[in-house]
Amino acid sequence: MSNSKLYKGSLTTIILRLLSEHPKMYGYEITQKVKELTDGELKITEGALYPALHKLEADGLLDVEVRRVDNRLRKYYKLTEKGTKETASKLNELERYIETMQVLLNPKWTT
Amino acid sequence: MSNSKLYKGSLTTIILRLLSEHPKMYGYEITQKVKELTDGELKITEGALYPALHKLEADGLLDVEVRRVDNRLRKYYKLTEKGTKETASKLNELERYIETMQVLLNPKWTT
DNA sequence: CAAATATACCTAAAATTCTTATGTATAAAA
DNA sequence: TTTTATACATAAGAATTTTAGGTATATTTG
Numbered sequence: 717m718s719n720s721k722l723y724k725g726s727l728t729t730i731i732l733r734l735l736s737e738h739p740k741m742y743g744y745e746i747t748q749k750v751k752e753l754t755d756g757e758l759k760i761t762e763g764a765l766y767p768a769l770h771k772l773e774a775d776g777l778l779d780v781e782v783r784r785v786d787n788r789l790r791k792y793y794k795l796t797e798k799g800t801k802e803t804a805s806k807l808n809e810l811e812r813y814i815e816t817m818q819v820l821l822n823p824k825w826t827t
Numbered sequence: 828m829s830n831s832k833l834y835k836g837s838l839t840t841i842i843l844r845l846l847s848e849h850p851k852m853y854g855y856e857i858t859q860k861v862k863e864l865t866d867g868e869l870k871i872t873e874g875a876l877y878p879a880l881h882k883l884e885a886d887g888l889l890d891v892e893v894r895r896v897d898n899r900l901r902k903y904y905k906l907t908e909k910g911t912k913e914t915a916s917k918l919n920e921l922e923r924y925i926e927t928m929q930v931l932l933n934p935k936w937t938t
Numbered sequence: 939c940a941a942a943t944a945t946a947c948c949t950a951a952a953a954t955t956c957t958t959a960t961g962t963a964t965a966a967a968a
Numbered sequence: 969t970t971t972t973a974t975a976c977a978t979a980a981g982a983a984t985t986t987t988a989g990g991t992a993t994a995t996t997t998g
Binding site: 720721722723724725726728729730733734737750753754757758807809810811812813814816817818819820821823 | 831832833834835836837839840841844845848861864865868869918920921922923924925927928929930931932934
Binding site: 872 | 989992993
């Protein structure tokens with residue numbers, strides 16, 4: 717995913733966030749979009765992505781729709797209602813995480 | 828550590844950051860300090876902390892000094908020179924992680 | 939005073955998440 | 969024609985954390 721271990725735990729949040737902006741996306745598209753948006757800083761590996769998508773689907777957060785495009789298979793994922801709610805929750809978590817880490821990063825505690 | 832999975836991977840960074848501000852700290856003190864600084868948002872569990880400290884010591888990033896205070900044992904950890912360098916590196920990683928995630932969080936991509 | 943809580947360390951099994959290494963298949967580019 | 973890109977998938981292993989214990993002393997509380 718990246719040389720930094722910090723991304724551990726944030727893959728689900730990233731997937732949900734992307735799907736909250738795009739009506740539907742397929743796996744390979746997600747890997748390319750993330751690479752593009754982060755200027756290559758973050759590369760989602762397939763070994764991490766596909767199991768994560770399957771889990772989100774199993775948990776009822778995503779719906780899947782298989783299509784054949786240019787004689788190649790694509791699995792389009794989109795948020796369910798439950799998934800939309802979970803996305804909001806995950807984004808709050810991320811914001812709180814960032815705030816918390818910034819406290820530790822830039823301490824007011826000269827104590 | 829917290830109900831949020833996002834903290835996965837950030838424990839080492841947190842420990843190093845605290846030790847870059849405090850000349851020496853012992854394990855229990857670290858758990859209390861983090862709880863205090865984050866208003867209880869983040870609670871470091873001992874099962875995560877102690878193995879992490881041992882690994883940092885084994886990697887030569889921390890030195891340890893055992894002391895008996897009030898007839899109770901304390902293991903004081905402090906940064907080695909190597910640990911100080913690694914701390915700077917980890918803090919850069921954290922800043923980049925936050926920047927990257929904020930791009931994904933607040934997209935300029937209305938596309 | 940007894941019991942509970944706080945202080946202070948530790949480990950080991952299990953769960954979680956990710957990396958690394960594969961595998962299959964078609965289309966396009968070099 | 970071989971490599972790269974597109975598109976899916978899984979499985980073994982690594983790394984980190986949770987959960988659930990364990991030991992021991994000091995202090996607080998009922």
